Amino acid sequence: MSEISILVLHGPNLNLLGLREPEIYGSATLTEINRALELDSKKLQVSVDCLQSNCEGVLVDAIHKARTKYQGIIINAGAYTHTSVAIRDAVVGVAIPTVEVHLSNIYTREEFRHHSYIAPVAIGQISGFGADSYHLGLQALVNYLRSYLTVKKSAS
Numbered sequence: 001m002s003e004i005s006i007l008v009l010h011g012p013n014l015n016l017l018g019l020r021e022p023e024i025y026g027s028a029t030l031t032e033i034n035r036a037l038e039l040d041s042k043k044l045q046v047s048v049d050c051l052q053s054n055c056e057g058v059l060v061d062a063i064h065k066a067r068t069k070y071q072g073i074i075i076n077a078g079a080y081t082h083t084s085v086a087i088r089d090a091v092v093g094v095a096i097p098t099v100e101v102h103l104s105n106i107y108t109r110e111e112f113r114h115h116s117y118i119a120p121v122a123i124g125q126i127s128g129f130g131a132d133s134y135h136l137g138l139q140a141l142v143n144y145l146r147s148y149l150t151v152k153k154s155a156s
């Protein structure tokens with residue numbers, strides 16, 4: 001088994017990718033994005049599990065359960081990014097390094113999308129590269145975890 005396991009969470013309406021506003025979100029479906037992450041994970045020698053939900057509570061529960069199984073989280077919380085104190089609190093509560101990703105550049109869109117409740121508690125945010133945001137997010141998270149785990153090992 002690989003040393004690092006990552007949980008990828010997709011929030012509301014991301015199950016509609018491919019159909020949903022392709023001029024904003026691109027033509028890749030969620031299945032295609034998850035498949036690409038699976039390929040990336042093999043190259044990076046980590047394991048990845050993906051979950052999509054339209055329900056805030058399901059995402060909160062998944063973050064809680066991640067505590068015993070995953071070293072890192074990638075989250076595209078969709079519209080909950082801009083509304084959910086509960087998801088933010090869950091990320092803080094489990095203290096698992098988390099990268100926030102968005103397909104679109106949320107800062108060039110409507111003003112209500114400019115604020116993220118998650119960004120201040122994430123290690124970083126990647127926004128605006130379409131499906132590549134996930135790929136970049138995974139690479140960045142794995143690099144972060146590898147250096148973090150090395151520092152932790154050499155300190156003990």
Ligand code: DQA
Pocket residue numbers: 012013014076077078079080081101102103104105106113
């Ligand atoms: C999104 C941006 C959000 O503002 C929006 O509500 C989404 C998708 C993105 O990936 O660009 O559902 O998170």
